[in-house]
Amino acid sequence: MRYTIRKAKPRDYDALLPIFDEGDAHHRQALPHIFCEPDGPARSRAYLNALIADENTAIFVAECDGQIVGEVNVAIRETRDIPILVPRRYAVVDTLIVLQAHRRAGIGRTLMERAQRWALARGAAEVELNVWEFNVGALAFYEALGYRTTRRTMSRVLHEQEEL
Numbered sequence: 001m002r003y004t005i006r007k008a009k010p011r012d013y014d015a016l017l018p019i020f021d022e023g024d025a026h027h028r029q030a031l032p033h034i035f036c037e038p039d040g041p042a043r044s045r046a047y048l049n050a051l052i053a054d055e056n057t058a059i060f061v062a063e064c065d066g067q068i069v070g071e072v073n074v075a076i077r078e079t080r081d082i083p084i085l086v087p088r089r090y091a092v093v094d095t096l097i098v099l100q101a102h103r104r105a106g107i108g109r110t111l112m113e114r115a116q117r118w119a120l121a122r123g124a125a126e127v128e129l130n131v132w133e134f135n136v137g138a139l140a141f142y143e144a145l146g147y148r149t150t151r152r153t154m155s156r157v158l159h160e161q162e163e164l
Contacts, residue, residue: 091119
């Protein structure tokens with residue numbers, strides 16, 4: 001399978017919707033108390049165009065035979081200016097989605113490599129990302145790329161009748 005990686009353009013909006021839908025459905029199924037199905041597109045054209053236009057954000061798409069089959073969204077961040085934090089510039093991968101039918105072909109790895117090169121060229125010393133605990137496939141994928149857990153978000157569902 002031959003594919004190319006390139007920066008997303010505003011004209012890619014309609015082609016990106018099925019990519020986002022597949023990733024969103026995976027999250028809705030696992031965590032319906034957090035993720036719901038929207039009435040329309042989960043990301044507006046204006047939202048996506050703003051990301052594309054932002055010099056501190058990049059969306060890269062993977063194309064196979066003229067069809068977009070995956071995407072990665074990466075952004076540059078700086079630590080907050082508080083005394084306990086070492087000032088640093090880093091990147092955050094917001095989303096990485098490859099259509100199920102195109103997985104295991106190296107597309108996700110290549111998208112991540114492209115995002116990392118982009119971040120490095122902008123002075124980032126590290127790439128961070130969030131992954132939900134239910135997503136064991138993604139956890140294994142990121143670990144295989146050398147990513148390690150550095151912090152954990154924990155939650156607890158509260159019940160009104162429960163005595164605390």
